Amino acid sequence: MTIAPAKAGWRFRQPSVIPGFGLTLGFSLAYLTLIILIPLSGLIWRSAALGWTDFWAIATDRRTINALQISFGTAFIAAAVNVVFGTLVAWVLVRYRFPGRRVVDAMVDLPFALPTAVAGIALTTLYAPNGWIGQLLAPLGIKVAYTPLGIVVALVFIGLPFVVRTVQPIMEEIDKEVEEAAATLGANRFQIITRILFPGLAPAIITGFSLAFARGVGEYGSVIFIAGNLPYKSEIAPLLIVIRLEEYNYPAATAIAAIMLLLSFVMLLVINLAQSWSRKRYG
Amino acid sequence: MEVRVANVRKEFDRFPALHDVSLDIKSGELIALLGPSGSGKTTLLRLIAGLERPTRGKIFFGQEDASHRSIQERNVGFVFQHYALFRHMTVADNIGFGLKVRHGPSRPPAAEIRRRASELLDLVQLSGLEKRYPAQLSGGQRQRVALARAMAIEPKVLLLDEPFGALDAQVRRELRRWLREIHDRTGHTTVFVTHDQEEALELADRVVVMSQGRIEQVGSADEIYDTPNSPFVYSFIGESSTLPVKVEDGEIWIADRPIGLSAPHAPSGEAVLYFRPHDVELLDGCSGCIAGTVAASRRVAGTRRVELEIGGERQRVEIELPVDHPAAQKSRVAFRPRRWKLFPAA
Numbered sequence: 001m002t003i004a005p006a007k008a009g010w011r012f013r014q015p016s017v018i019p020g021f022g023l024t025l026g027f028s029l030a031y032l033t034l035i036i037l038i039p040l041s042g043l044i045w046r047s048a049a050l051g052w053t054d055f056w057a058i059a060t061d062r063r064t065i066n067a068l069q070i071s072f073g074t075a076f077i078a079a080a081v082n083v084v085f086g087t088l089v090a091w092v093l094v095r096y097r098f099p100g101r102r103v104v105d106a107m108v109d110l111p112f113a114l115p116t117a118v119a120g121i122a123l124t125t126l127y128a129p130n131g132w133i134g135q136l137l138a139p140l141g142i143k144v145a146y147t148p149l150g151i152v153v154a155l156v157f158i159g160l161p162f163v164v165r166t167v168q169p170i171m172e173e174i175d176k177e178v179e180e181a182a183a184t185l186g187a188n189r190f191q192i193i194t195r196i197l198f199p200g201l202a203p204a205i206i207t208g209f210s211l212a213f214a215r216g217v218g219e220y221g222s223v224i225f226i227a228g229n230l231p232y233k234s235e236i237a238p239l240l241i242v243i244r245l246e247e248y249n250y251p252a253a254t255a256i257a258a259i260m261l262l263l264s265f266v267m268l269l270v271i272n273l274a275q276s277w278s279r280k281r282y283g
Numbered sequence: 284m285e286v287r288v289a290n291v292r293k294e295f296d297r298f299p300a301l302h303d304v305s306l307d308i309k310s311g312e313l314i315a316l317l318g319p320s321g322s323g324k325t326t327l328l329r330l331i332a333g334l335e336r337p338t339r340g341k342i343f344f345g346q347e348d349a350s351h352r353s354i355q356e357r358n359v360g361f362v363f364q365h366y367a368l369f370r371h372m373t374v375a376d377n378i379g380f381g382l383k384v385r386h387g388p389s390r391p392p393a394a395e396i397r398r399r400a401s402e403l404l405d406l407v408q409l410s411g412l413e414k415r416y417p418a419q420l421s422g423g424q425r426q427r428v429a430l431a432r433a434m435a436i437e438p439k440v441l442l443l444d445e446p447f448g449a450l451d452a453q454v455r456r457e458l459r460r461w462l463r464e465i466h467d468r469t470g471h472t473t474v475f476v477t478h479d480q481e482e483a484l485e486l487a488d489r490v491v492v493m494s495q496g497r498i499e500q501v502g503s504a505d506e507i508y509d510t511p512n513s514p515f516v517y518s519f520i521g522e523s524s525t526l527p528v529k530v531e532d533g534e535i536w537i538a539d540r541p542i543g544l545s546a547p548h549a550p551s552g553e554a555v556l557y558f559r560p561h562d563v564e565l566l567d568g569c570s571g572c573i574a575g576t577v578a579a580s581r582r583v584a585g586t587r588r589v590e591l592e593i594g595g596e597r598q599r600v601e602i603e604l605p606v607d608h609p610a611a612q613k614s615r616v617a618f619r620p621r622r623w624k625l626f627p628a629a
Contacts, residue, residue: 177367180334181429183354184361185381185436195384199371 043261047254058255063231064240067256071237072263074148075216078155079163082212083205085156086163093164094171108164111157116221123154124226146228151236154222159212166208170201202278210271217264284345284439284472285310286331291340293326300326302496303340308440308474313466315487316476319519323496324476325444331474332442333357344439360433360471364445366425368417374428375400375413381436403431406465423454430462434469443475447482459486480520484508492516514626517557524600526556526573526593527628535625538594543571546625553628558620560588561603566617574617575600582606591616 047055058064093105111119127134127144134145144150174197182192220238227234237260244253286308293301301323308314316324329335331342333354341350349357369377376383378400382391391399404410407427417425426446433441446462447455463486466473477483483490484504492499492507492515500507500516511517518525529536533547535556544556566572575591578599582588586603593600602618 175365175367177363177365178369180354181361181363181367181432182369182380182384184332184334184357184359185384185432186355186358187380187384188355191384195380196369 040261043254043257047251047258050251050255054251055255058252059259063235064237064256064259066232067235067237067240068259068263070148070151070234071217071260072267074151074155074236075213075219078152078159078216079209079213081152081156082159082163083209086160086208086212087167087201087205089160090164090167090171094168108161110161111159112161116158116219117225119157120154120222120225123150123157123222127153127226145226146230146234148227148234150226150228151223151234154226155212155216155219158219158222159216162211162215163205163208166211167201167204170204174200203275206271206275206278210268210275213271214264214268217260285343286440286472286474287343288327288331289341289343291327291330291337291342293323293330293335294338300496301330304496304498306491306498306501308472310472311470313463313473313486313488314475315483315490316474316493317478317480317483317490318493318499319478321495322493324478324491324493326496327493328442328444328474328476331440332359332361334361358436358439360430360436360438360441362426362429362433362441362443362446364448366417366422366429366449368425368429368432370417372416373413374404374409374415374417374420377417377428378403378432378435380432399435400431403435406434406468407431408461422450423458426450426458430465434471438471441471441473443473445476445478447479448477455482462486484520492519494519509622511557511624514555514557514629517624517626522560522601523557524560524602526598526600528554528556528625530554530625537573537598538596540594541571542573543619544623549625550627554625555628556620556623556625558623560601561586562621563602563618564621565604565608566619569617572617572619573600574615577614577616589616 050058089104089108093101093108124145125131127137127150129135129138129143129145131145137144142149144153178196178200179192182196187195218238220236220242223236224239227236227239229235229239237256241253241256241260244250244256288304288306288308291301291304292299304323304327306327316327318324326335330337333349333352333356337350341348343349344357369380372380375397379396382396382399385391401410401413404413407430409424409427409431412420412424417428420428426449430443430446443462447458450458459482462475475487484507487504489501489503490507491501494515500512502510507516507520511520514525517523526537528542530546530549530551530553532551533545533549534541535544535546535549535554536542573591573593575593577589578592579590580587583603585606587606587608588601588603591600591602592598602616604616
């Protein structure tokens with residue numbers, strides 16, 4: 001008997017032997033459609049009603065562009081800051097045993113739990129020119145609250161747990177023997193970290209970055225308190241959407257939202273590709 | 284390179300893992316540290332590598348005291364049980380790592396590193412796999428890469444921690460023979476840790492038997508097997524049977540019968556007789572022998588192993604009989620150990 005060669009062309013991969021594939025996939029798709037796809041297509045639908053020229057006019061409006069730049073720019077910087085210090089926090093929590101470690105560990109999650117408006121107000125109070133930290137910075141000519149720098153501070157606060165919580169478990173899994181092997185081969189501490197540990201953590205760090213970044217782009221509650229919300233200077237895109245809504249200018253609001261959606265999607269796609277590339281390499 | 288371990292003690296949180304251990308390893312020797320888990324064999328290996336610091340005592344590489352040299356400076360090749368390969372690097376990069384992290388003039392040029400890596404891959408019979416990642420290799424292949432990586436830095440000593448422990452029996456036997464060949468060809472002073480006595484006896488020039496943080500005996504396979512110097516070594520290496528006996532005027536007695544063995548230098552009193560179950564002489568009559576009734580009988584490969592109940596106290600002892608021996612259930616069997624040893628009763 002000969003085995004027929006596999007038919008060319010696209011087909012379902014043989015699902016695994018675990019039953020329930022059809023049911024769970026069907027449910028997942030229905031659920032995602034309901035929760036994500038329908039609202040988002042509603043968004044596209046509403047902004048499509050605008051017509052191309054109007055849409056383009058809103059998209060290229062100075063105020064829109066500035067707001068988008070501020071939103072994506074500050075989110076990017078904040079995510080980058082979080083990658084550095086979040087990884088450091090994760091390192092301290094994983095590698096060292098010290099009194100109060102559990103408290104620090106629990107503290108990392110606070111930005112998840114705290115209402116973002118509370119965080120925003122607290123940060124504003126601290127960083128305002130007459131606040132605890134603000135009055136120390138003011139003589140140095142550094143103004144944090146009511147500037148894009150303030151937005152970055154708020155987004156760093158909001159995004160920290162995303163990096164720590166994605167990097168931490170991967171760091172815990174690092175085999176001590178791998179480090180010891182590198183040491184017996186003559187690698188010093190710095191070389192072990194940069195050549196052995198860091199590449200192994202890269203996929204987790206990229207995930208943490210993209211989560212913190214995505215969260216930062218969409219963040220509203222904490223930012224509006226500290227940002228000062230000066231159009232063209234420290235006005236974030238989500239706020240601009242709310243302003244347009246309050247003006248009953250729904251097409252403009254949905255148009256900006258659609259642009260944000262598109263930009264976020266592209267950026268996350270790029271990050272995911274980088275992710276799968278590094279996973280393939282560093283598996 | 285000779286390695287000398289001098290009166291080393293190691294404590295972990297005040298719990299002693301090694302008590303005052305001394306060991307001389309000759310240059311070019313292949314030596315096995317053998318013992319049950321918790322015997323301190325891995326700790327000793329890690330101390331030699333510099334992965335642990337001794338609580339007391341010194342470790343010499345040649346004439347030089349290496350006790351306070353860092354791991355990086357010791358220049359040892361260490362092979363881990365679970366390979367510990369760098370999974371984000373190709374096989375060639377793994378092997379070249381030790382050369383790449385060097386500084387200054389001791390670091391060979393990239394082309395030279397590549398050449399060495401492929402040379403070592405030839406040595407470990409993995410030619411052509413330079414570009415693979417560790418995840419794409421089998422367990423046996425990974426362990427070979429780990430060995431090649433350790434040898435790339437031209438180590439003074441090669442240390443292997445249960446190198447075949449994670450592999451299946453067939454691959455293990457194959458790699459054992461292969462490691463011996465590599466050792467004979469390269470002549471590295473090699474120390475490996477194992478809990479598999481067959482592996483230790485077959486592979487090593489000398490075997491170090493360890494138990495509870497102490498070295499029990501050091502010797503060749505023959506010495507360890509034929510003249511064990513402690514009850515532990517006797518029962519840990521190979522099969523052994525034991526019987527409580529009494530010594531009187533240099534004669535050995537079980538209960539009220541002499542068994543025809545004399546131990547002129549043994550002190551009188553209680554003792555334990557150790558012998559190998561296969562190393563016995565079967566007797567017909569019994570005037571001066573050990574006799575018992577067959578309590579259980581099992582066929583084990585080429586022999587039959589029977590359990591005998593000896594004397595009124597029904598001490599059980601195991602011996603091996605030829606398969607065609609007529610001894611069935613309840614029949615009496617008389618024997619005398621050919622080679623045996625007395626140890627004082629515990």
